[in-house]
Amino acid sequence: MTPKTDWTGRRIEVEVGAVAHGGHCVARHDNRVLFVRHALPGEVVVAEVIEDKGGSFCRADAVEVLRPSADRVDPPCPVAVPGGCGGCDFQHATPAAQRSLKASVVQEQLKRLAGLEWDVEVEALAESPLGWRTRVRLAVDRDGRAGLRGQRSHRVIPIDDCPITVPGALPKVLEQQWTPGAEVQVTHDGDGSVHVTELQRDAEPRLAMGTGTAVEHAAGRDWRVDANGFWQVHPAAADTLVSVVTEFADTVAGATVWDLYGGVGLFGAALAERVGPTGSVTVVETSTEAVESGRRALADLPQVKFVRGKVERVLGSSEMDGQWPDAVVLDPPRKGAGRAVVEAVCDKSPRRVVHVACDPAALARDVADFAANGYRLAALRAFDAFPMTHHIECVALFTD
Incomplete structure (x- = not known):
């Protein structure tokens, strides 16, 4: 052998x-x-x-x-080096080079997994690649000190601050002692408040700072959301994505729209304004907390209906019977929508499908599945919503 x-x-x-x-x-x-x-x-x-x-x-x-x-270039962070923090991948490259690298990755994944040649340009959301991160999950070492994990490792790297994080969000947190083995969620919200929660396995979350309810501002609205829940991490991302999603969806008054994996209804709110009181927007989301937050935030929009449950289940249930959406928006988790969801959406023959994706490989697999069901990629925009890292946010438009 x-x-x-x-x-x-x-x-x-x-x-x-x-x-x-x-x-x-x-x-x-x-x-x-x-x-x-x-x-x-x-x-x-x-x-x-x-x-x-x-x-x-x-x-x-x-x-x-x-x-x-x-x-x-020289990395601005002293732990963005071999053997250091695993969070940033490209601090050693200029911002323009980082965007070029990410564009190459999206293009390569589309070609390899979807057989599609597509020119990609990654757009910057802000002039600086630093100071944008509003939500950070820290790990705690055996001595009770919070830090960030090494690449593909459980090892905790001690830090004094993080240059990609919003200035002022971390120093007080990093000075404290925490429960060894715990994680610490730090959220800097749209009002500038910092919320800190210690998370331990088999224990209730412990709020250490703030109220635990983050106030965010996007789509012309104020949102009160769980500080530990999902929200776009880059301050410019939410409004940018709303703008592109609504443009791609191209909905009109009276239209029927599905907002799948809809969270608190960020896209649903903007789409509801487009379809008006004679239209309808159905937001499907699995998180109970997100659905409750969304219902409170959009109580003034009766054309918006929230359905709680996994998208795969809801699409095959009686709750969606009789609906023939003009447009469908999907914002799935990192693994993508997957073949079953793509097929269920295409079976309803929407005029347009808008897909928000945070993983190029998952997006490319979904592109291939849409193509197999008669929907072609008509437009694609990519955004550097996570500067210094390899992550990227894309919005794709499919038409039949």
Whole structure:
């Protein structure tokens, strides 16, 4: 039996190739692939293997740069380095280069998984790639100190602050002692209030700062939402996405619209304004807290109906019988909508489907499923809603 290859700890000089989905670039050595973080395409680096399970690939960090890219810069954060925090993937690249890398990833995923050639431009949401993160989940080490996790690790990296987080949100939290092994959710809301909750397994959340109810402002409304629940992390993201979603949906007065995975009804509110009192918007959401928040926030819009439950179940239930939506909006979790949901939506023959996606691979799989059901990708916009990281937000329009 051939012994399993294990290069863990080995340092290898490689020339770095294209960026890949996940915040790393591809290099090759001895007929194996190395996924290298802290590198840029075209660079020559010394890569140290940090994870090797013996297959066709392993994971590595660029620990020395022998031939740097013209796009390389010094990371603004001292722990955005090999062996440091796993949160930021591209602090060593200029903001323009980061957006270019993300565009390449979306294009590659569309080509590989959907067989589609598509030019992608990633649009910036703000001039600075720093100070945007309004929600942070910290981990607590065995000494009770809060920090951020290392890449693909449970190891807690101590920090004094985080440069991509809204200034002032973290220092007081990081000075405190917390329960070892817990997590600490920090939310800086639209009014500038900071809400901090300690989360422990098999224990009730403990509110340590603020009220636990975040006030957010988007779509011309004030929202009161669970500080630990979902809301767009970048301050400019919510209104930007609302604008694009409503433009792509292109609804008119009296139309019927579905807002699937609708949360508190952010998109539903804007769509309801478009369809007016003679139209209808059905928001489907699995979170009880989000549905309750949405019903309170949109009580002045009787054309909006909330249905609580998993989208897969609700679409096959009597609650949606008799509805033939003119437009459908989907904002699924990172794994995407999936074939069953795509087929259920397409069976209703909507004129337009708007898909909000935070994962390029999941989006590409959904694009392929829509194509198999007769819906083509008609438009795509991509936004750098998570600067310094490999994450990206896309809005896709499908028409039949």
